[in-house]
Amino acid sequence: NAGVTQTPKFQVLKTGQSMTLQCAQDMNHNSMYWYRQDPGMGLRLIYYSASEGTTDKGEVPNGYNVSRLNKREFSLRLESAAPSQTSVYFCASSPKRQAYEQYFGPGTRLTVT
Amino acid sequence: AQSVSQHNHHVILSEAASLELGCNYSYGGTVNLFWYVQYPGQHLQLLLKYFSGDPLVKGIKGFEAEFIKSKFSFNLRKPSVQWSDTAEYFCAVISYNTDKLIFGTGTRLQVFP
Numbered sequence: 219n220a221g222v223t224q225t226p227k228f229q230v231l232k233t234g235q236s237m238t239l240q241c242a243q244d245m246n247h248n249s250m251y252w253y254r255q256d257p258g259m260g261l262r263l264i265y266y267s268a269s270e271g272t273t274d275k276g277e278v279p280n281g282y283n284v285s286r287l288n289k290r291e292f293s294l295r296l297e298s299a300a301p302s303q304t305s306v307y308f309c310a311s312s313p314k315r316q317a318y319e320q321y322f323g324p325g326t327r328l329t330v331t
Numbered sequence: 332a333q334s335v336s337q338h339n340h341h342v343i344l345s346e347a348a349s350l351e352l353g354c355n356y357s358y359g360g361t362v363n364l365f366w367y368v369q370y371p372g373q374h375l376q377l378l379l380k381y382f383s384g385d386p387l388v389k390g391i392k393g394f395e396a397e398f399i400k401s402k403f404s405f406n407l408r409k410p411s412v413q414w415s416d417t418a419e420y421f422c423a424v425i426s427y428n429t430d431k432l433i434f435g436t437g438t439r440l441q442v443f444p
Contacts, residue, residue: 251432258340260421260434261375276431308374319365320432322375 220244222323224309230329231299239294239326241309249312250292251276251320252284254305261308267292299330333358335424337435344412344442352407352438354396354422364405365423365432366396375421381405392416417442 222243231237243250248269253261253276263276267286281303283295292311296303306327310320334357344350356362366378379390386398396407405422422435 253434258436260335260436262434263431266431310375319377319380321377322367324374 222309222311222321224307224323224326226326227324228327230331231296232331233300235299236295236297237299238296239307239309239328240291241293241323242291243309243311243321243323244290245311245313245321246289247311247313247321248289249314249318250286251310251312252282252292252294253308253310254278254303255308255325256305264294264307296328299328301330304328304330333424333426333431333433335422335433335435337420337422337438339438340436341439342441344440346414346442346444347411348442350407350409350412350416350440352420352422352440354405354407354435356403356405356422356424356433358424358426359403360426363425364396364398365425366390366394366405366407367421367423367434369419369421369437371418378407378420412440412442414442414444416440 225240251266252264255261262278265284267273270289285293306325308325309323312318312320336355338353364381367375368378381388381398389395420438425432
């Protein structure tokens with residue numbers, strides 16, 4: 219039981235390049251989330267998916283898109299990377315949409331130059 | 332808008348000292364409350380949670396937190412810290428209305444032997 223896995227662990231992009239961050243969970247959870255973590259700002263929600271087939275914007279969605287490919291996988295895409303998107307990205311999942319604790323992946327450290 | 336405040340940004344303690352980290356939230360409805368810990372280079376892990384019942388909750392590694400509804404607070408405590416408690420600590424709140432987990436900005440704890 220691997221929990222929540224993320225790939226890649228590290229990535230360096232040039233401004234304007236695109237990439238997709240992958241996330242998968244093997245806990246049969248319904249809800250999945252993408253956060254970014256920046257120094258002094260805690261974690262901020264980018265997008266979330268309450269269930270397979272649905273996605274919703276979080277606090278900071280601009281510049282990102284997501285796909286809930288199936289119940290296990292939830293990917294985050296940067297179409298045209300900007301230096302402001304340099305951050306650590308965490309994927310998380312929870313059993314139900316409401317009020318349950320979230321389980322986090324190991325994170326992806328992204329640098330945009 | 333719902334928010335979570337952690338007033339201590341950086342705390343430095345010696346081993347065996349007592350710890351109290353403050354957390355206040357702004358939402359007045361029914362909430363669930365969490366403390367997460369992030370050890371250096373690792374992902375977030377759940378330390379403890381409050382859903383209902385006894386407002387004094389005990390978590391892993393000797394941590395506890397007290398929910399005081401009248402003060403909108405959920406402070407984290409530990410009677411005697413260890414060097415291995417060096418980490419960043421995040422308070423988080425989820426309301427039944429919004430379904431979104433809101434994080435505080437985090438408190439960095441350094442414990443010296």
